[in-house]
Amino acid sequence: MHLGELRKGQKCTLVNIHGAGKLKQKLLDMGFIFGVDIEVVREAPLYDPMELRIQNYLVSLRRNEATLLEVKVL
Amino acid sequence: MIKVALAGQPNCGKSTIFNLVSGIHQHVANYPGVTVDKKVGRFDYKDKKIEIVDLPGTYSFSSYSLEERVAKDFLYDESPDIIVNIVDASNIKRHLYLTFQLLEIGIPVVIVLNMMDVASRRGIYIDAPKIQEMLGAPVVCASGAKGEGGEAIMEAIVLAYQQKEQYQNFKINYEELEAFIHEIEAEIAEVNVPLNRRWLAIKILEEDKALVEKLGDNFTYLQEKAKACEERFHATYDKDISAFLAAIRYDSADVIFHKCVKVTKSHEETLTDKVDKIVLNRWLAFPILLLVMFLVYELSIVYGYKLTDYTWPLLAMFKNFVIDILPEPDLIRVPMMTDLSIWMVNSAIALINYIPIFFILFALIAIMEDVGYMPRLAFILDKVFKKFGLHGQSTLPLVLGGAMVGGCAVPGVMSTKGIADERARMATILAVPYMNCLAKVPFYTLLLGAFFKEEMGLMMFYISTVTLFIALIVSKLLTSTVLKNRETAPFVMELPPYHLPTFKGVIIRSAQRVWVYINKVVTIVLAVAIVLFAMLQFPGLSEESQQKYDEKIVQALSTFDTKVKKSSYYERVDTKEEVSALINYYDNYKAKRMVVSGAEGAKSVDESFLKKDAKLFIFVKPENDKDAKMINSALRQISNVRKDVLRQIKNEKIENSFLGMVGHSMEPVTQFAGFDWKINVAFLSSFAARESAVATLGSLYENNKADSKRAEEAMYENSGYTPLHAVAIIIFMILTPPCIATMIVVKMQSNSYKWMFFAIFFPITLGVIISSFLFSFGSVAGWSGVEAMSYFYVVVVFLALFLGLIPNRQNGWLGGFKHKSS
Numbered sequence: 001m002h003l004g005e006l007r008k009g010q011k012c013t014l015v016n017i018h019g020a021g022k023l024k025q026k027l028l029d030m031g032f033i034f035g036v037d038i039e040v041v042r043e044a045p046l047y048d049p050m051e052l053r054i055q056n057y058l059v060s061l062r063r064n065e066a067t068l069l070e071v072k073v074l
Numbered sequence: 075m076i077k078v079a080l081a082g083q084p085n086c087g088k089s090t091i092f093n094l095v096s097g098i099h100q101h102v103a104n105y106p107g108v109t110v111d112k113k114v115g116r117f118d119y120k121d122k123k124i125e126i127v128d129l130p131g132t133y134s135f136s137s138y139s140l141e142e143r144v145a146k147d148f149l150y151d152e153s154p155d156i157i158v159n160i161v162d163a164s165n166i167k168r169h170l171y172l173t174f175q176l177l178e179i180g181i182p183v184v185i186v187l188n189m190m191d192v193a194s195r196r197g198i199y200i201d202a203p204k205i206q207e208m209l210g211a212p213v214v215c216a217s218g219a220k221g222e223g224g225e226a227i228m229e230a231i232v233l234a235y236q237q238k239e240q241y242q243n244f245k246i247n248y249e250e251l252e253a254f255i256h257e258i259e260a261e262i263a264e265v266n267v268p269l270n271r272r273w274l275a276i277k278i279l280e281e282d283k284a285l286v287e288k289l290g291d292n293f294t295y296l297q298e299k300a301k302a303c304e305e306r307f308h309a310t311y312d313k314d315i316s317a318f319l320a321a322i323r324y325d326s327a328d329v330i331f332h333k334c335v336k337v338t339k340s341h342e343e344t345l346t347d348k349v350d351k352i353v354l355n356r357w358l359a360f361p362i363l364l365l366v367m368f369l370v371y372e373l374s375i376v377y378g379y380k381l382t383d384y385t386w387p388l389l390a391m392f393k394n395f396v397i398d399i400l401p402e403p404d405l406i407r408v409p410m411m412t413d414l415s416i417w418m419v420n421s422a423i424a425l426i427n428y429i430p431i432f433f434i435l436f437a438l439i440a441i442m443e444d445v446g447y448m449p450r451l452a453f454i455l456d457k458v459f460k461k462f463g464l465h466g467q468s469t470l471p472l473v474l475g476g477a478m479v480g481g482c483a484v485p486g487v488m489s490t491k492g493i494a495d496e497r498a499r500m501a502t503i504l505a506v507p508y509m510n511c512l513a514k515v516p517f518y519t520l521l522l523g524a525f526f527k528e529e530m531g532l533m534m535f536y537i538s539t540v541t542l543f544i545a546l547i548v549s550k551l552l553t554s555t556v557l558k559n560r561e562t563a564p565f566v567m568e569l570p571p572y573h574l575p576t577f578k579g580v581i582i583r584s585a586q587r588v589w590v591y592i593n594k595v596v597t598i599v600l601a602v603a604i605v606l607f608a609m610l611q612f613p614g615l616s617e618e619s620q621q622k623y624d625e626k627i628v629q630a631l632s633t634f635d636t637k638v639k640k641s642s643y644y645e646r647v648d649t650k651e652e653v654s655a656l657i658n659y660y661d662n663y664k665a666k667r668m669v670v671s672g673a674e675g676a677k678s679v680d681e682s683f684l685k686k687d688a689k690l691f692i693f694v695k696p697e698n699d700k701d702a703k704m705i706n707s708a709l710r711q712i713s714n715v716r717k718d719v720l721r722q723i724k725n726e727k728i729e730n731s732f733l734g735m736v737g738h739s740m741e742p743v744t745q746f747a748g749f750d751w752k753i754n755v756a757f758l759s760s761f762a763a764r765e766s767a768v769a770t771l772g773s774l775y776e777n778n779k780a781d782s783k784r785a786e787e788a789m790y791e792n793s794g795y796t797p798l799h800a801v802a803i804i805i806f807m808i809l810t811p812p813c814i815a816t817m818i819v820v821k822m823q824s825n826s827y828k829w830m831f832f833a834i835f836f837p838i839t840l841g842v843i844i845s846s847f848l849f850s851f852g853s854v855a856g857w858s859g860v861e862a863m864s865y866f867y868v869v870v871v872f873l874a875l876f877l878g879l880i881p882n883r884q885n886g887w888l889g890g891f892k893h894k895s896s
Contacts, residue, residue: 022561022563023564024317027564027566028134028320030566031324033320034317042350042354044456044457045354045356045357049456049457049466051569057568058350058569059569062460062564065565
């Protein structure tokens with residue numbers, strides 16, 4: 001399952017990042033490390049991007065980027 | 075002098091702390107070769123001189139983003155004495171992630187726990203001495219927004235500097251990776267750098283190319299070696315080095331968090347959560363966004379414009395003052411000095427007049443940045459702009475550029491600075507100048523007033539809304555062609571907690587941006603204005619024409635002479651010099667009377683002119699003196715004749731000038747769009763400032779008989795244009811290249827002359843092609859002006875919608891499930 005499929009209010013833990021280079025490093029630096037808890041706080045009014053709570057702060061991510069994050073729903 | 079680098083993650087309140095310690099003793103420049111701001115502050119503390127450099131806010135020290143590269147280059151090249159690391163106390167864990175990377179560099183670090191007030195409000199208690207002990211770095215508590223902690227930070231800097239010799243390098247135990255680090259460290263043991271070799275080794279393992287290049291040609295093999303290490307590490311432990319490092323650093327931050335931080339109120343809804351529930355609500359987000367944009371527009375453009383009603387008289391006073399001290403014209407011979415000075419003053423005040431608008435605008439932007447609304451704006455609209463190769467953060471630049479009835483591309487382009495995605499940033503810089511420029515509005519009004527009296531509202535609607543679609547089309551075209559291979563960035567954007575902006579911070583930032591405008595833009599525009607002046611003045615009138623005009627004025631003088639001969643005041647006006655002085659006196663009087671209002675104002679003008687020359691005043695205001703009245707009526711006549719001759723001279727000068735020649739020589743091309751040389755000249759002269767297009771056109775079409783016809787009517791009657799001509803002109807004006815001021819900021823923001831020239835010539839080509847096509851086709855098909863404009867509008871809107879459906883490619887990163895199988 002990937003993060004892009006999740007809807008508002010769902011929670012998950014990060015299993016793997018299927019990306020490379022810039023995107024992966026950026027995600028790691030922003031706290032997307034394996035095993036971290038992610039909560040989908042809300043979706044933008046036009047459904048994309050999505051707002052996530054991670055490491056106790058808020059971050060937005062486009063859905064097509066979120067599909068690269070393999071997660072396990074809690 | 076103690077050199078200090080200020081580092082921290084975005085939204086840690088770094089600039090508040092910077093303002094707190096350096097006050098107004100700061101200046102902004104760019105880091106070499108890039109458009110990232112470099113703020114430097116200087117201050118004294120306990121007899122020590124301290125220079126503090128504000129590094130760009132970065133989440134990490136990898137080298138994927140421009141800001142990270144800039145910050146790392148600075149640390150490497152300048153090797154500061156102390157690093158001050160600002161940490162948001164209310165979100166300490168993520169901010170400590172950067173702290174660990176800073177500690178490894180090998181330069182003593184002072185940690186500042188900022189926003190302590192916010193933290194305690196959220197029930198977060200931090201044991202600062204314990205952190206200090208665990209990390210071996212001094213920890214200072216501060217609250218920048220409240221102005222607390224400045225003194226303590228300075229104290230800590232000086233103390234750390236004095237104990238620099240005793241500083242021991244900080245080490246994280248990277249467990250499985252240690253063997254690899256030692257391996258690389260051995261390779262670079264001989265390198266002479268002031269930074270920690272272990273840190274360099276870690277960076278090399280992170281495959282930091284820029285850093286390896288800095289070490290010199292002898293070490294390029296290290297890149298291969300790092301790759302080999304990565305493969306070996308992956309084979310042995312089934313982990314990537316980058317992910318492994320990030321995990322250890324986050325774990326280290328977690329250890330500090332658990333040992334030193336106590337959270338008493340858990341999972342309580344914060345103010346930010348509550349506000350976001352409204353501001354980002356599915357149904358309320360758009361109305362609120364529109365309201366905010368409307369307010370920004372209303373307060374800056376509309377009220378700022380009203381404010382210029384108060385500043386304009388000051389500028390006009392300055393202009394009058396300059397005119398007063400310049401040599402006066404001798405009948406129809408105006409000294410070059412006078413002409414040039416008036417031209418320059420006019421160009422300067424046209425630009426300076428915008429300063430109130432810009433100041434309000436920059437202040438509002440600073441407030442929105444500080445409050446935290448900017449990323450939310452991007453969050454709401456990203457989906458729309460993404461389709462055109464833009465970014466959610468392109469919203470504000472486009473609105474400022476003129477989303478409604480008119481804006482200005484200068485602040486629009488200047489506000490593209492924060493856009494993280496390089497390709498979208500370039501596309502925004504190049505698209506904003508297509509938006510509806512405020513100074514184009516008088517030009518449209520002139521043409522609409524002349525040719526579309528009935529359909530003015532509809533045409534104005536077309537003009538002001540079509541610009542956004544054109545900007546979107548242009549950015550889509552550019553991002554899928556010339557900008558195709560530019561770097562893009564993932565939309566991993568923090569939505570920071572809301573904060574109240576500080577008054578000082580907002581004022582400092584907006585003043586700095588206004589200063590950039592004055593410093594960079596106004597000076598260059600003035601230089602160009604001189605060139606333009608020369609091109610409009612030279613080569614000037616031919617001998618014959620000069621003679622022709624001289625004869626005219628000699629004739630007028632003799633008529634004047636005959637008429638006033640019988641007056642008892644005749645000896646006051648019986649020489650040419652006296653008449654010339656009288657005409658100047660009269661014209662000056664008229665000009666001054668025009669700008670004052672009410673009986674009071676009129677009286678004061680009268681008094682000042684009476685004081686200046688009582689002997690001449692009686693001819694200006696003869697009251698019941700018959701002999702003076704005689705001179706007065708002759709004076710009026712000769713003044714009008716002179717004005718008329720001056721206008722003819724001006725027209726002839728423009729037509730014969732270099733610019734006029736260029737305008738003529740362009741006719742073979744522009745005739746297809748229906749433009750004659752006059753329109754060409756108007757467009758050419760509008761480069762300096764858009765306002766001059768109206769002035770030039772106005773003077774070219776003014777009726778040579780000095781009647782009171784308005785410019786619209788004069789143009790309608792004298793130009794011989796049809797409404798279709800007018801539409802072609804309007805469309806060219808919509809697409810027309812940015813003014814010089816905009817080009818300068820395009821150069822500043824894109825950091826390249828190539829893109830500046832592109833920003834000039836691409837719209838010209840586009841404009842000529844589209845208006846030629848529409849005019850030629852419309853002439854054959856017999857379209858009316860409104861028809862032509864409507865067809866144009868519909869085509870543009872549909873093209874924009876169609877282009878929005880074509881997906882853009884993302885560059886700079888790959889991956890996803892689609893690559894998994896390979």
